[in-house]
Amino acid sequence: MTPVIAIGKATVGQILPWRRFLGLGALANAPALLVFLVTSADQADEFETFVGITAGLFFGVAMPIVSLVLATASLGDERRDETLSFIALKPIPRAMIALAKILASVAAATAVLATGAVTLGVARGIRTGEWEYVLPLLVAAIVGALVYASLFTPLGYLTQRATLSGLAYVFIWEGAVVGALPALASTSAWRVAFSAFAALVPEEVASLVGDFALGSVVPGAGGAVVKALVVVAVATLLTTWILRRRDLA
Amino acid sequence: MSETPTSPSYVADATVSVSSVSKWFGQKVAVSSLSCSFGPGLTGLLGPNGAGKTTLLRMLAGLARPSEGSITVEGRNPRSHPNVYRFLALVPEEDAVYGHMTGRELVAYSSRLSHRGHDAARVEAALADVELTAAADRPISSFSKGMRQRAKVAAALVNDPTVLILDEPLNGTDPVQRSRLISIFRRLGAEGRTVIVSSHVLQEVERMTDRVIAIVDGKLAAAGDVGAIRSAMADIPYRVLIESDKTRPLAVALLESDSVIGATIDGERMHIETTDLRELGRAAPSIAARIGCRIAVFRTEDDSLESVFRYLVRRR
Numbered sequence: 165m166t167p168v169i170a171i172g173k174a175t176v177g178q179i180l181p182w183r184r185f186l187g188l189g190a191l192a193n194a195p196a197l198l199v200f201l202v203t204s205a206d207q208a209d210e211f212e213t214f215v216g217i218t219a220g221l222f223f224g225v226a227m228p229i230v231s232l233v234l235a236t237a238s239l240g241d242e243r244r245d246e247t248l249s250f251i252a253l254k255p256i257p258r259a260m261i262a263l264a265k266i267l268a269s270v271a272a273a274t275a276v277l278a279t280g281a282v283t284l285g286v287a288r289g290i291r292t293g294e295w296e297y298v299l300p301l302l303v304a305a306i307v308g309a310l311v312y313a314s315l316f317t318p319l320g321y322l323t324q325r326a327t328l329s330g331l332a333y334v335f336i337w338e339g340a341v342v343g344a345l346p347a348l349a350s351t352s353a354w355r356v357a358f359s360a361f362a363a364l365v366p367e368e369v370a371s372l373v374g375d376f377a378l379g380s381v382v383p384g385a386g387g388a389v390v391k392a393l394v395v396v397a398v399a400t401l402l403t404t405w406i407l408r409r410r411d412l413a
Numbered sequence: 414m415s416e417t418p419t420s421p422s423y424v425a426d427a428t429v430s431v432s433s434v435s436k437w438f439g440q441k442v443a444v445s446s447l448s449c450s451f452g453p454g455l456t457g458l459l460g461p462n463g464a465g466k467t468t469l470l471r472m473l474a475g476l477a478r479p480s481e482g483s484i485t486v487e488g489r490n491p492r493s494h495p496n497v498y499r500f501l502a503l504v505p506e507e508d509a510v511y512g513h514m515t516g517r518e519l520v521a522y523s524s525r526l527s528h529r530g531h532d533a534a535r536v537e538a539a540l541a542d543v544e545l546t547a548a549a550d551r552p553i554s555s556f557s558k559g560m561r562q563r564a565k566v567a568a569a570l571v572n573d574p575t576v577l578i579l580d581e582p583l584n585g586t587d588p589v590q591r592s593r594l595i596s597i598f599r600r601l602g603a604e605g606r607t608v609i610v611s612s613h614v615l616q617e618v619e620r621m622t623d624r625v626i627a628i629v630d631g632k633l634a635a636a637g638d639v640g641a642i643r644s645a646m647a648d649i650p651y652r653v654l655i656e657s658d659k660t661r662p663l664a665v666a667l668l669e670s671d672s673v674i675g676a677t678i679d680g681e682r683m684h685i686e687t688t689d690l691r692e693l694g695r696a697a698p699s700i701a702a703r704i705g706c707r708i709a710v711f712r713t714e715d716d717s718l719e720s721v722f723r724y725l726v727r728r729r
Contacts, residue, residue: 247510250510253503255495256495
C-alpha cells in the first residue's frame with residue numbers, strides 16, 4: 165500500500181464515520197424522497213419540478229454541504245486533534261500528503277453524493293418510467309465532489325471557521341451573487357457539475373435543463389471534467405504550499 | 414550570553430545542532446537565541462511548563478520553522494529534507510492519536526508511512542515493547558492517557574529511529590508504566606541512538622540520564638550533567654507540598670531537621686522549604702512514622718522548580 169493510499173484510507177475512516185455517513189446520506193437523499201413524493205408521470209409540469217428539485221436541492225444545497233463538511237474535516241480534523249505531525253513526520257513529500265488528503269475528501273464526498281444521485285435517478289425512474297437520468301446524475305455528482313472537495317480541503321486547514329467560510333461561498337456567492345449575475349456562473353462549483361448533467365441528459369430536454377440554472381456556463385461533460393481536474397491540481401498545489409510554509413499542528 | 418562549542422550545552426559528536434535559534438509568535442518570544450547540541454545517548458530537556466520545550470522540540474523535528482537561527486539533524490535542515498524522517502521520530506506531548514483507530518492500526522499506519530513499508534512483525538514487536546499487545550485491538554478512544562502515550566511511543570519505535578524526540582512522554586503514566594518507558598528510553602540511548610526526552614520534573618529526568626539541558630522562558634538555563642545542575646541549585650530552597658492528617662506536629666518535627674528552613678501551614682497542607690530535597694524525602698517518612706501521622710501527598714511544587722531555573726538564567 166503506497167503512502168498516498170494509506171493516508172487516503174485513514175482519512176476516509178477519520179472523516180466519514182458511520183454516524184456522519186448516515187446524517188449526510190439523509191441530506192443527499194432528501195431530494196430523491198421529494199421527487200418520489202411530489203412528481204408523477206401524469207403531472208403537467210412534472211419535468212420542471214424534477215429539474216427544480218435536482219438543481220435547487222441536490223446540486224445547490226446537498227452537494228456543497230456534504231462536500232463542505234467532509235472536505236474541511238480532512239485537514240481540519242488533523243489540525244484540531246493535533247495529529248498532522250503523525251503524517252508530516254514521515255518521509256513523504258508534502259505534495260503527496262496534500263494529494264492524499266484531497267483525494268480522500270473527494271472519495272468520501274463521492275461516496276455520499278453518489279447514493280443521493282442514484283436514488284434521485286431511481287426515484288424519477290419509478291415515478292415516470294424514465295431511467296436515463298441515473299448516469300448523468302452520477303457523473304455530475306462525481307464532478308461536483310471533485311470541485312467542492314478540492315476547494316474546501318485547504319480551507320479546512322487555513323481557518324478554524326472553515327464551515328462558516330464555506331457556507332458563505334455557497335449561499336452568498338453561489339446563491340445570491342451568481343443568482344443575480346449569471347455572467348459569473350462559471351465561478352459556481354455546482355453549476356460546473358450541473359453543466360455535466362445538462363450535457364448528458366436526453367437531447368430533447370437538454371436546453372430546458374441548461375436554461376434552468378446554468379447562466380453563462382455552457383453544457384459539456386468533458387469541459388466540466390477538465391475544469392474539475394484543474395481545480396484538483398490547483399488545490400493540490402495550494403495545499404502543498406500551505407503544508408510547506410506554515411508551522412504544522 | 415554566547416556559547417562556545419566547548420561549553421556543556423554542546424556535545425562533540427552532535428547529531429542534532431541548534432544554532433542561535435529564536436522563535437516568536439507575534440509579540441511572544443517562545444525560544445530566545447538558544448544554542449546547544451544533542452548526540453548519541455539520552456539527553457533530558459528540562460524546564461518548567463511554558464519554558465519553550467515543546468516549541469524547541471517541534472523545531473528540532475521540523476514541524477515549526479525557527480524565526481531566527483538554524484537547526485540541523487545529521488547535517489540537514491528537517492524543514493527542507495523530508496528524508497530526515499527516515500531516521501527521526503517525534504512523540505508529541507498532546508494526545509496526537511487517531512481515536513478511530515485501534516492501537517495496532519495506529520502502529521501499522523506508522524509503519525506503512527515509513528520508507529521501509531509495512532512489516533507486521535515490527536508492529537507486534539513495538540507493541541510488545543511498550544506492553545500494549547493485550548489492548549492493541551481496542552479503539553484508542555477507549556485508552557487511558559498512559560496507554561495513549563505508550564501507543565504513540567510504539568508508533569515511533571516501529572520505524573527504528575536513530576533520532577527519537579519525546580515530549581513529556583511520561584505524562585499520565587502510572588509508576589509501573591513510567592519505569593517501563595524509562596528503561597526503554599535508556600536502552601535506546603545505550604544503543605547509540607540520539608534520544609531527547611523533555612520533562613518538567615527534575616527527578617524524572619534524573620532517573621533517565623545524566624545529561625540535561627535546562628531551559629526557562631525560552632533561554633538556556635543550565636546544561637551538563639545532573640550533578641552539576643544540582644550543585645548549581647544547592648543554594649536555592651525547594652518548595653515541597655506535603656499533605657498529612659497531622660499537619661502541625663509534622664511541621665514542627667520537620668523543622669528540627671537541618672535541611673528544612675521554613676514551613677507554612679494551610680489546613681491539611683503544608684509547604685516546606687528545604688535546601689536538600691533528597692534528605693527531606695528520606696527523613697519525612699520516618700519522622701511521620703515516629704509521630705504517628707500519615708503522609709498523603711509529597712511532591713515538589715512546579716513553582717519552585719521554575720524559580721530555580723529563573724535563578725539559573727539570571728546567574729548565567
